[in-house]
Amino acid sequence: MSIRLNGVIRAWEEGRPAFAAFSQLDRRAAIEFSAGPYDSIIYEMEHNPWDIVGLRDSMQYLLSRKQILDAGSLAPTVTPICRIPPNGNEMDQAYAKQALDCGVYGVVWPHITTVEEARNAVSACRYPRPETAPNYEPAGIRGDAPTFASRYWGLGQQEYYKKADVWPLNPEGEILVFLMIESVKGMNNLDEILANVPGIGCVLIGEGDLSQNLGFPRQYDHPVVHEAMAKIVATCKKHGVPVGHPHVTTKNVERVLAEGFQFLMSAPVRTFKAIDMAREIIGMKVETAAAGAAY
Known part of the structure; x- marks a missing residue:
């Protein structure tokens, strides 16, 4: 039985949302x-x-030999994905190529607005193959340099080639193409994009930029912003493509789940309970001392 390496795909195949953070x-x-x-x-x-050196270094520290041994699986406990710098209209494949060659399991493409840009994003994440090959389109243009990636995945190169394709176009693929829809133009073109570009793994709403474009910057609870995001979600549901929310908090998580988001991004929160308790105790002592001095 083939091992599912990409934890995000595995979560969806198990029928649950995937959880992530920047x-x-x-x-x-x-x-x-x-x-x-x-x-x-x-x-x-x-x-x-x-x-790119920092990316390689961080990805190595994301792995734990003990976790791998305990799980008895090559699948990483936490799946690394990379958001690259260029906007979709820059059509820049080099960043995706370098990130994939490090071994990431997905690429997030900012500011996608057209079919052409979406097709370029998918093509950049696929190796070339014969025109007679199944699911040939979008034709792959990724350069061939699998040494680091195959080693990071724990696979031989030929086995890596079989899995280093985009899901769900290739059901055995382990690479996810995320399109960020974060403008009115992208929102209005999304139906055409999803109807004409196979291989899109997830649509991630960039609600910060989208709210800017709508005239309500970072007013995430504004009805106009909600309406636009609902339109994107409905379009994704129509085409059976998972949709992601980038700002999930304790205040909106129930609504986000109810609306059908399948990729939930929530920032890690550091707590300082011991320090807070210490300050509370010190504050009480200071107040008590001050009260005593007043008499």
């Missing part, structure tokens, strides 16, 4: 995420500097 490139962050409750992390390099 992460900076950092060894300690990678170690912390490796023990967290996430199916995936997205290394954020759209707004952070492009650092």
